[in-house]
Amino acid sequence: MPDFDPHDDTSADHEQFEKALLAQERDVVGVDTQDIDAMTARSLVDDPIDADVVTPIPEECVLIHKPSGAARDADREAE
DSSP states (O other), X not given: OOOOOGGGXXXXXXXXXXXXXHHHHXXXXXXXXXXXXXXXXXXXXXXXXXXXXXXXXXXXXXXXXXXXXOEEETXXXXX
């Protein structure tokens, strides 16, 4: 059996990855949108629609990213 090489040990990688994801989640949840006026908010939605990057589905309050087909919940996602 070969000697243990600590540089090849990946057992804690999943923990680091999960910590990074949790930190990103906290950042998204903590986004303050109260300082955005109505005109800016409207342009943040209209610009990608006008550029034909997303398709709105008003009944579901969702934007569909055309190249990837991924759905974005407009109430929860911030980028």
